[in-house]
Amino acid sequence: GQNIDQPTEMTATEGAIVQINCTYQTSGFNGLFWYQQHAGEAPTFLSYNVLDGLEEKGRFSSFLSRSKGYSYLLLKELQMKDSASYLCAVRDRDYKLSFGAGTTVTVRA
Amino acid sequence: ETGVTQTPRHLVMGMTNKKSLKCEQHLGHNAMYWYKQSAKKPLELMFVYNFKEQTENNSVPSRFSPECPNSSHLFLHLHTLQPEDSALYLCASSPSEGGGETQYFGPGTRLLVL
Numbered sequence A: 001g002q003n004i005d006q007p008t009e010m011t012a013t014e015g016a017i018v019q020i021n022c023t024y025q026t027s028g029f030n031g032l033f034w035y036q037q038h039a040g041e042a043p044t045f046l047s048y049n050v051l052d053g054l055e056e057k058g059r060f061s062s063f064l065s066r067s068k069g070y071s072y073l074l075l076k077e078l079q080m081k082d083s084a085s086y087l088c089a090v091r092d093r094d095y096k097l098s099f100g101a102g103t104t105v106t107v108r109a
Numbered sequence B: 001e002t003g004v005t006q007t008p009r010h011l012v013m014g015m016t017n018k019k020s021l022k023c024e025q026h027l028g029h030n031a032m033y034w035y036k037q038s039a040k041k042p043l044e045l046m047f048v049y050n051f052k053e054q055t056e057n058n059s060v061p062s063r064f065s066p067e068c069p070n071s072s073h074l075f076l077h078l079h080t081l082q083p084e085d086s087a088l089y090l091c092a093s094s095p096s097e098g099g100g101e102t103q104y105f106g107p108g109t110r111l112l113v114l
Helices: none
Strands: A003-005 A009-013 A018-025 A032-037 A044-049 A053-057 A060-065 A070-075 A084-091 A097-099 A103-108 B004-007 B010-013 B018-025 B031-037 B044-050 B053-057 B064-070 B073-079 B087-094 B109-113
Touching: A003 A084, A009 A018, A018 A032, A018 A084, A018 A103, A032 A060, A032 A070, A044 A053, A044 A060, A044 A070, A070 A084, B004 B087, B010 B018, B018 B031, B018 B087, B031 B073, B044 B064, B044 B073, B053 B064
Parallel strands: A009 A103, B010 B109
Antiparallel strands: A003 A018, A018 A070, A032 A044, A032 A084, A053 A060, A060 A070, A084 A097, A084 A103, B004 B018, B018 B073, B031 B044, B031 B087, B044 B053, B064 B073, B087 B109
16 A cells, blocks of 8 residues: 655744655655645645655745655745645555645644 | 535434435536545545546445546435544545546535444
8 A cells, every 4th residue: 555654743833934744655656746724624735746856836835856755845934824734645656646644734823 | 615515514424324425526527536534544535436437446335335427426325334434525526537637625524423
């Protein structure tokens, strides 16, 4: 089966930076996704990496190293509304998505 | 609003009840998915439909029965569930299965089995 690991919880202060790491072991690789999920709501797409390197989208950036089976999501200038669960998901050789358990980020004033 | 709707949003049922979850997508997608999300656990893929044909059944017990009458609608029929089936059930869609696009999720149905 697929194995995707990310920390369970992280806490940071408003205006700070938080980095959420994700490591994976999958049968083949066809891209890595990050989703944001607020409590009681649908997961929403944040970013997609298929090649090594950094993808930047405003306050959010995502990095991928395929040789290390590693990605991170960087959240800058944290706002209270960023308090949510962040899901790492990897697409395998059959294009099936496997998810990590999610990292709950709490932003404090 | 992601373009994927689910009803009901909350459901409480006894172990002998029969109920159905409904998902509808307004995005013109051809692939639809059912996932189960339990507390502190990864999303688990249950079923995949591509162009109305079931392409994936991830060893799901037969008390869960999916139905896809057309590319816009997906149902999950529930019968004789167990308390451990209590979870958030998420529907998702994508342009096609196996493509390079992301999946769009509905808000989920929070199910409690007593």
